[in-house]
Structures are given as C-alpha cells and as structure tokens.
Amino acid sequence: MSGALLHEVASARHLGALRLWVFGMWTLDVAKDPLTDLAAIPIDYFEPVGVLRVLPASLWTILHTPEALGLWWASLIALTALAAAGVRPYRLVAGAACLLLTLYQGVIYSFAGPTHAELAALYAAYALAIFPSADGLSIRHGLGSRAPAPVYRWAFLTVTVMLLSTYMLVGVRRLFLGGVAIFTDGTILRAVVDRSASPDHLNASFGLQVLASAPLTGLVEAGFVVVTVFEVTSLFCLVRPWFRRAWLAVILLFHALSWPLMQTLFLHNILLIGALLVDWDGLARWTRGRRARPSPEGTV
Amino acid sequence: MTTATAIEVGADIALGALLLWPIRRSLVALASTVALRYRLASLAVLLLLGGGQLLDEREATFPVSDWAMHTESMTTDPRFIEYTAVLEDGREERLLIGTLLPIAGKRLRTRMDQTVYGEAFQSPMHGSAPAEAADDLEAMLTGVVRAYEARHGQAVRAVRLWDVTIPIDPYTGPDSIKRDLLREFHVP
Numbered sequence: 001m002s003g004a005l006l007h008e009v010a011s012a013r014h015l016g017a018l019r020l021w022v023f024g025m026w027t028l029d030v031a032k033d034p035l036t037d038l039a040a041i042p043i044d045y046f047e048p049v050g051v052l053r054v055l056p057a058s059l060w061t062i063l064h065t066p067e068a069l070g071l072w073w074a075s076l077i078a079l080t081a082l083a084a085a086g087v088r089p090y091r092l093v094a095g096a097a098c099l100l101l102t103l104y105q106g107v108i109y110s111f112a113g114p115t116h117a118e119l120a121a122l123y124a125a126y127a128l129a130i131f132p133s134a135d136g137l138s139i140r141h142g143l144g145s146r147a148p149a150p151v152y153r154w155a156f157l158t159v160t161v162m163l164l165s166t167y168m169l170v171g172v173r174r175l176f177l178g179g180v181a182i183f184t185d186g187t188i189l190r191a192v193v194d195r196s197a198s199p200d201h202l203n204a205s206f207g208l209q210v211l212a213s214a215p216l217t218g219l220v221e222a223g224f225v226v227v228t229v230f231e232v233t234s235l236f237c238l239v240r241p242w243f244r245r246a247w248l249a250v251i252l253l254f255h256a257l258s259w260p261l262m263q264t265l266f267l268h269n270i271l272l273i274g275a276l277l278v279d280w281d282g283l284a285r286w287t288r289g290r291r292a293r294p295s296p297e298g299t300v
Numbered sequence: 301m302t303t304a305t306a307i308e309v310g311a312d313i314a315l316g317a318l319l320l321w322p323i324r325r326s327l328v329a330l331a332s333t334v335a336l337r338y339r340l341a342s343l344a345v346l347l348l349l350g351g352g353q354l355l356d357e358r359e360a361t362f363p364v365s366d367w368a369m370h371t372e373s374m375t376t377d378p379r380f381i382e383y384t385a386v387l388e389d390g391r392e393e394r395l396l397i398g399t400l401l402p403i404a405g406k407r408l409r410t411r412m413d414q415t416v417y418g419e420a421f422q423s424p425m426h427g428s429a430p431a432e433a434a435d436d437l438e439a440m441l442t443g444v445v446r447a448y449e450a451r452h453g454q455a456v457r458a459v460r461l462w463d464v465t466i467p468i469d470p471y472t473g474p475d476s477i478k479r480d481l482l483r484e485f486h487v488p
Binding site: 038042045047051052112114115130150151157158168172176178182189193194198199202208211212239263 | 349359362473
C-alpha cells in the first residue's frame with residue numbers, strides 16, 4: 001500500500017492559489033446575478049432559514065429594497081475580491097466575507113428553499129479563512145512569518161476530505177433511505193423527465209428523448225448505480241491515484257449530464273473538484289517531460 | 301435526530317475510517333506536525349458535516365445541512381406547473397423561471413408551484429387559493445413578466461398556468477402529455 005498522500009507537495013503558494021480560486025469563484029458567482037433581483041420577489045415568500053431566524057424579522061423588511069440589497073451586493077463583491085487577493089488583515093477580511101456569504105446564501109434559501117448545492121464551497125471558504133492561506137500568492141506576500149510547511153498540506157487535505165465526504169454522505173443516505181428499490185423502481189427516470197421538462201432553464205426536454213430510447217433509459221438507470229457506488233467510496237480518492245482518475249471521470253460526467261437531464265449544474269463543486277482532485281503539478285511535469293523527450297527521428 | 305440517522309452517521313464514520321485505513325500512518329504523521337488549533341479546525345469541519353447529517357433539518361440549522369439527493373422513490377408520473385406568457389401578438393411562450401430570475405433559480409419555481417398546489421402536489425387549489433397566496437403569486441408573476449419583457453423586448457398580455465402530467469409507464473410520445481389550464485393572470 002502506498003503511504004503517499006494527495007497534495008504531498010502542497011506549499012504556501014498552492015494554498016494561496018486555492019484561496020484565489022475559491023474566493024475568486026465566489027466573487028464572480030455573486031457578481032453574476034445582482035442581489036437586487038430579490039426585490040422583485042414578494043417578501044411573503046421569505047421564510048428565514050437557520051441562523052437567519054435569530055435576526056429580527058423587521059431587518060429583512062428593511063433590507064428588501066433595491067438600495068439596501070445593492071449595498072449588500074457591492075460590499076460582498078468587494079470583500080470576497082479582497083479575500084481572494086489575500087489583503088491584510090486577511091483573517092478579518094476573509095472572516096467577514098464568509099459571514100456575508102452565509103447571509104447571502106441564507107437569504108436566497110429563505111426565498112427559494114434551502115439546498116446543499118453551494119455549501120461545500122461555503123465551507124471551503126471558511127476553512128481558507130481559518131488556515132494561513134494568504135501566505136502565498138497574495139498582495140501581503142513577503143510580510144510576516146509563514147506557517148510550518150505541513151500546515152499547507154493539512155489545509156489542502158482538510159478541504160479535500162470535506163468535499164469528498166459530502167459525496168459520501170449523499171451516497172450513503174441514498175442507500176439507507178432508498179435501499180435497493182430506488183435503483184429498480186424507475187425513480188431516476190421519473191426524476192430526469194420531471195426535472196428536464198419543467199420550466200427552469202432549457203426549452204428542450206432531453207429527459208423525454210431518454211424515455212423514448214431503450215438504450216438511453218438503460219444507461220441512465222445503470223449510471224445511477226455507478227454514480228452511487230463512486231459517491232459512497234469517494235474518500236478512496238485520497239488513497240489510490242487510479243481510483244481518483246476513475247472517480248473524476250464518473251463524477252464529472254455525472255455533473256456535466258445533470259445540466260441537460262436535470263437542469264442542475266453543481267458549478268461550485270465542479271470548480272472545487274478541478275482545484276482539489278486534479279494533480280496539476282503531475283500534469284505539468286508530464287507535459288514538460290513529453291516536450292523535453294526527443295522524438296524517435298532525433299528531431300524536437 | 302432519529303435512531304436511524306444516528307446509525308447511518310455511525311456507518312459514515314466507519315466507512316470513512318475503512319476507506320482511509322491504508323493511509324492512516326501518513327495522516328497521523330502529518331497531523332502530529334500541525335498545531336492543535338489547525339487539527340481542531342479540521343475536526344470542526346468534519347463535525348459540521350456529520351452534525352448536519354445527524355440533525356437532518358437543513359431549514360432550521362442552515363448553514364449546517366443534511367446531505368441527501370434522490371433518496372425517496374418516485375412512483376407517480378412526473379407532474380409540474382408550466383408557466384407561459386401570452387404575448388401581445390397572441391403567441392404563447394414558456395416562461396423559464398430559473399433563467400429569468402437566476403439568483404433564486406429553479407428552486408423559486410418549485411416554491412411558486414407549491415403556492416399554487418400546496419405541498420407535494422396533493423391538493424390542487426384550482427382557483428380557490430387563499431387570497432393572500434394568490435396575491436403573492438400574482439406579484440411574483442409580475443416580477444417574472446418584467447424580467448421576460450426586459451430580456452426579450454416583447455410585451456406580455458397574460459400569464460397562463462398549466463398543470464402538466466407526463467405519463468411514463470409507458471411513455472407513448474409528446475401527444476400523451478396531459479396539459480390542463482389551471483388559471484390565467486392578466487398583466488396589469
């Protein structure tokens with residue numbers, strides 16, 4: 001058995017790149033859709049979730065104006081961008097960005113109902129606010145002392161284990177609640193038809209095309225089983241590189257197909273997977289090796 | 301929290317330990333070189349995940365959440381509400397709620413469906429919705445219409461709500477899809 005860990009060479013620079021990636025991703029995500037759009041939704045749709053319940057109800061009525069939402073939106077974009085850049089005092093800036101992001105997600109969930117789609121990315125932001133992720137690739141670079149090298153590897157592993165665990169929890173819960181029946185009673189086909197035909201993002205109902213084709217129907221039902229097996233065993237990605245590559249192929253295909261088949265895109269997770277489970281250093285070494293190797297004819 | 305979820309979370313922990321068993325020495329060696337506060341931070345992240353799964357009450361515990369997807373059998377035909385815009389020239393176009401109000405996305409459409417139908421599509425209101433819910437829905441649809449008009453540059457005369465059922469066992473083509481008009485809102 002190999003004792004080598006994924007992210008064995010992770011450094012302050014690597015963790016800085018992850019910070020830039022995660023907070024940068026949040027900056028673009030928040031900037032993409034103005035928070036002011038929520039002003040168009042009646043306040044009666046607002047049912048505060050979780051920590052938002054401890055705040056007075058009158059606060060939400062005050063905030064539910066284009067002006068207040070606009071101010072909040074601008075503050076959030078600025079704070080997440082500053083956290084991405086790693087400006088000092090980093091923990092304060094990143095911590096404030098995380099709190100505002102939590103309220104941001106919370107207010108959206110309060111209007112539309114909660115989901116876990118963005119939570120792994122939110123937790124990753126919290127982890128990066130706690131660990132010394134501004135020691136590298138930041139505009140405060142060179143100032144202050146650096147943490148011991150293992151801390152960066154530990155931080156990377158923490159975020160990776162967190163992300164992989166979310167998949168494992170989903171898979172295990174499906175087995176506990178759905179049993180074997182959920183894989184054999186046509187549930188996934190009904191879900192695909194329902195979610196691809198409903199009026200959300202796409203006019204083409206790809207689920208109906210699946211339903212009309214026996215081979216595609218079989219593929220979707222078999223794919224549901226395969227995805228669940230990989231979800232349940234996600235943490236094994238940290239142990240075996242071949243399994244990690246297989247996991248990437250299966251889970252990324254699942255996420256890619258979720259858009260046409262269910263009008264759902266786990267974009268935050270896809271971006272986190274790209275940052276945490278693709279061996280970019282190994283790929284770079286492999287690419288450099290191929291370039292440096294002379295061709296059989298002796299030409300470069 | 302129920303006994304079943306406690307057993308399930310116990311299984312999660314056991315499975316996690318089993319899967320990471322081959323690299324346990326490397327993990328322990330690395331952990332021993334890291335300050336206690338960072339080890340506690342990592343533990344807190346894992347407790348957050350396990351605690352969310354154990355409590356299983358995401359609406360009450362956000363940002364702590366349960367992690368579940370496709371866990372309950374769907375045995376009835378897919379059914380949802382189709383929202384269409386009747387344009388000034390009489391054409392009828394689908395209102396893609398997730399695209400028109402992307403910040404709340406498709407989940408907002410589900411919330412709207414529940415306003416029309418009640419939870420779980422069990423008791424269709426068919427025009428007998430409480431006045432307050434009907435007012436909210438009308439205000440919501442007005443917001444959707446404004447977004448549609450801004451995006452497409454075409455005025456909307458009315459919004460129609462269709463009750464759509466897709467028989468899938470067996471599915472015999474698009475003609476078998478059942479569409480019943482539930483109600484029509486005239487845009488002020």
